[in-house]
Amino acid sequence: MAETGRYLYAVTRGLPPGALAEHRGLDDAGLELVEKDGLVAVVSDVDLAVYGEDGLRAHLEDLSWLERVARRHDDVVQAVAAQAPTAPLRLATICLDDDGVRSRLREWHDALRQALDRVEGRREWSVKAYARPRADASSNAAGEVANGESGRTTGGAGAAYLRRKRTQTDERRAAEEHAVDEASAVHAALAGAAVASRLLAAQDPRLTGHEGTMTLNGAYLVAAQDADSFVAEAERQAAAHPDLHLEVNGPWPPYSFATLDQP
Amino acid sequence: MTSDPVDRPARVALEPRPQPQISLVDLLDRLLGSGVVLAGDVVISLAGVDLVQVKLHAMISSVRADMADPRQAVRGGRDG
Numbered sequence: 374m375a376e377t378g379r380y381l382y383a384v385t386r387g388l389p390p391g392a393l394a395e396h397r398g399l400d401d402a403g404l405e406l407v408e409k410d411g412l413v414a415v416v417s418d419v420d421l422a423v424y425g426e427d428g429l430r431a432h433l434e435d436l437s438w439l440e441r442v443a444r445r446h447d448d449v450v451q452a453v454a455a456q457a458p459t460a461p462l463r464l465a466t467i468c469l470d471d472d473g474v475r476s477r478l479r480e481w482h483d484a485l486r487q488a489l490d491r492v493e494g495r496r497e498w499s500v501k502a503y504a505r506p507r508a509d510a511s512s513n514a515a516g517e518v519a520n521g522e523s524g525r526t527t528g529g530a531g532a533a534y535l536r537r538k539r540t541q542t543d544e545r546r547a548a549e550e551h552a553v554d555e556a557s558a559v560h561a562a563l564a565g566a567a568v569a570s571r572l573l574a575a576q577d578p579r580l581t582g583h584e585g586t587m588t589l590n591g592a593y594l595v596a597a598q599d600a601d602s603f604v605a606e607a608e609r610q611a612a613a614h615p616d617l618h619l620e621v622n623g624p625w626p627p628y629s630f631a632t633l634d635q636p
Numbered sequence: 637m638t639s640d641p642v643d644r645p646a647r648v649a650l651e652p653r654p655q656p657q658i659s660l661v662d663l664l665d666r667l668l669g670s671g672v673v674l675a676g677d678v679v680i681s682l683a684g685v686d687l688v689q690v691k692l693h694a695m696i697s698s699v700r701a702d703m704a705d706p707r708q709a710v711r712g713g714r715d716g
Contacts, residue, residue, distance in 0.1 A: 443663050464667040498654075499662060573665065580661050608650055621654040628666035 378467040379407070379474055380419040382449040384460045384485050386412055396452045399424070399445050407471050409478035412485055415453055416474060419467065429465055450626050458493035460485060460631035488631040491569070495594050496624035500563055500607055501576075502589035503618040504552035549586070555617055556588035559610045566606040567593035571629050585618060592629040600624055 380399060393404045398417030407414045422428050432438045443464060450461045468474045478485070528535075564570040575587040595603045604621060611619045 439664070440660055443660065443667055446667060447658065447663055461667070464664075576661055576665070604650070604654060607654075611650055619650060620652075621650050622656070622658065622662070623654060624656060625658055 376421045376425075377418045378421045378424065378469055379416040379471060380424060381462045381466045381468065381474065382415045382417075382446055383453045383462055384412055384414050384478070384489070385453050385457045386486075386489055388413055388415075388453065388457045392456050393449075393452060396449060397445075398449055399442060404449060407474040407478070409475040410482055412478045412482060412489075414474050414478060415449060416468075416471075417449075421467075424465060424467060450628075454626035458489045459626055460488045460492065461626055461628050492594065492627040492630050495568055495596050495627060495630075496600070497627045497629055498567070498593045498595055498600075498603060498621065498623035499625065500559070500589065500591045500593065500622075501587060501620045502556045502559055502614075503583055503585035503620070504548070504556075504588050505616055505618055506585045552586065552588045552616070555614050559614060559617065559619070560589055560591050562610055563591060563593055563603075563606060566599075566603050567595050569594040569630055573629065588617070594627060594630045595624070597624070 382398065382404075388406065393406075393415065396404055398404050399419055402417040402419070404415055404417050407416055420428075423432070446464055450459065453459045454461075468477060560570070560572065571592045573590040573592055575590050578584070578587070581587070593603065600623075607619060607621045611617070
């Protein structure tokens with residue numbers, strides 16, 4: 374007989390009865406609610422052979438599997454978030470049984486309650502900024518002319534080459550610093566238009582396939598009714614910083630804002 | 637004097653328009669990297685350096701294949 378565990382998708386409160394009746398969890402299992410002191414964990418049964426430690430490690434290199442799991446996990450999170458304040462859980466958070474789930478809800482009660490208070494009525498927006506790829510070649514001629522010491526030909530072609538390379542390096546560094554400064558300004562403006570914000574790690578270009586360096590990967594917590602004004606602020610930032618490409622996405626469940634404070 | 641609104645820079649329509657759909661990269665960043673972690677008798681909670689490497693390795697070819705974008709060249713990214 375397969376050993377099962379309780380897979381947790383999210384913690385919520387005040388969920389209307391029957392709210393998740395139409396939704397399914399991983400492997401199309403029914404969703405169940407485990408309640409403790411007003412907090413509700415949304416769970417489903419999973420086969421530990423598949424989702425337990427060994428099973429997960431065996432599957433991790435299979436991206437199609439990982440994607441299916443992540444998408445189904447997210448479907449449940451989104452279904453809950455559409456109806457009640459929601460603290461999404463990390464992928465593959467599993468307890469052995471409902472007693473284990475309730476123990477965790479009791480242990481983390483205060484932090485979970487604070488997380489739910491923080492996100493209630495609010496949604497996450499993602500704003501990324503990319504520095505537009507530079508045309509390095511354009512600075513060559515100008516740099517050579519501007520940097521050449523007037524009238525002197527000391528060192529000849531070799532020295533001129535080195536001066537050119539130094540100019541390019543200096544310009545590239547200056548451009549990078551400028552891009553970072555611009556991204557910081559954009560983040561400050563967006564943070565001012567949000568309840569809370571977080572800076573996430575820049576994403577590897579091999580994953581995004583995006584040319585141009587990612588200089589901002591921001592997450593912003595915005596009241597649901599303020600969505601339009603937040604997007605308008607992002608539009609103003611895009612207009613004010615034409616050297617940046619801004620990518621805005623949302624509204625999403627508050628993945629980045631329901632974290633428990635680490636002791 | 638007319639009561640014109642305060643002069644502000646023209647608003648630029650964001651291109652592409654903000655999407656409510658979440659990309660796989662963004663989703664895995666969030667589901668693997670943040671959110672509530674319940675410790676104790678949790679069988680497993682995905683975290684750790686080796687997972688990031690696995691994710692990177694597994695995702696590169698798949699993300700490129702998914703995207704219809706013909707651009708192949710990606711800059712050697714500096715570590716974020």
